Amino acid sequence: DVKVTQSSRYLVKRTGEKVFLECVQDMDHENMFWYRQDPGLGLRLIYFSYDVKMKEKGDIPEGYSVSREKKERFSLILESASTNQTSMYLCASSLFLASGSGELFFGEGSRLTVL
Amino acid sequence: GQQLNQSPQSMFIQEGEDVSMNCTSSSIFNTWLWYKQDPGEGPVLLIALYKAGELTSNGRLTAQFGITRKDSFLNISASIPSDVGIYFCAGLRSNDYKLSFGAGTTVTVRA
Numbered sequence: 001d002v003k004v005t006q007s008s009r010y011l012v013k014r015t016g017e018k019v020f021l022e023c024v025q026d027m028d029h030e031n032m033f034w035y036r037q038d039p040g041l042g043l044r045l046i047y048f049s050y051d052v053k054m055k056e057k058g059d060i061p062e063g064y065s066v067s068r069e070k071k072e073r074f075s076l077i078l079e080s081a082s083t084n085q086t087s088m089y090l091c092a093s094s095l096f097l098a099s100g101s102g103e104l105f106f107g108e109g110s111r112l113t114v115l
Numbered sequence: 116g117q118q119l120n121q122s123p124q125s126m127f128i129q130e131g132e133d134v135s136m137n138c139t140s141s142s143i144f145n146t147w148l149w150y151k152q153d154p155g156e157g158p159v160l161l162i163a164l165y166k167a168g169e170l171t172s173n174g175r176l177t178a179q180f181g182i183t184r185k186d187s188f189l190n191i192s193a194s195i196p197s198d199v200g201i202y203f204c205a206g207l208r209s210n211d212y213k214l215s216f217g218a219g220t221t222v223t224v225r226a
Contacts, residue, residue: 042203042218058213090157103148104214106157
């Protein structure tokens with residue numbers, strides 16, 4: 001069974017702290033994604049990666065960075081957390097990127113609260 | 116990615132009722148997908164549509180890819196308590212590699 005695992009389900013951080021959200025997939029997928037989910041806004045893409053050490057900005061990259069040192073692992077980094085980054089963060093992976101099935105496999109999500 | 120217009124935003128339904136939700140866009144999409152997110156979980160793909168006019172079923176779920184390629188709908192027949200959750204539509208354009216998501220429809224079932 002396919003599996004995307006996010007390291008933390010719930011985190012509480014203080015404004016200005018550095019935050020790491022880790023994601024691991026066991027499907028040997030090339031592509032990995034970080035989304036942010038907010039009520040009424042759906043899922044918004046922060047960053048994605050189509051290969052090791054490769055990354056592309058999504059729709060809302062400001063305030064975030066990512067790291068992909070190994071194929072199975074994709075990390076989201078908040079250099080200096082702010083209260084407006086309180087949200088649910090979803091990691092996903094996919095086999096195809098362009099003109100493919102569009103199917104994403106999601107992790108369970110990491111709910112971050114910034115105080 | 117472009118936000119899709121998904122409606123309704125939420126619905127309360129009686130167990131056994133049929134449910135319908137839809138998604139529209141001003142742009143043409145080549146693929147439409149419907150995901151469901153159970154409480155406390157990540158979204159899971161329900162149905163994928165790849166051809167305009169296509170009607171696809173998955174158990175009690177039926178989805179259609181609109182003829183104009185700018186819309187899609189999802190029907191749930193004879194709803195049951197486990198249908199509770201958030202349903203997202205998503206679209207993929209041929210010249211893009213990023214899914215665009217709707218804002219979601221939150222379904223609550225009254226027993």
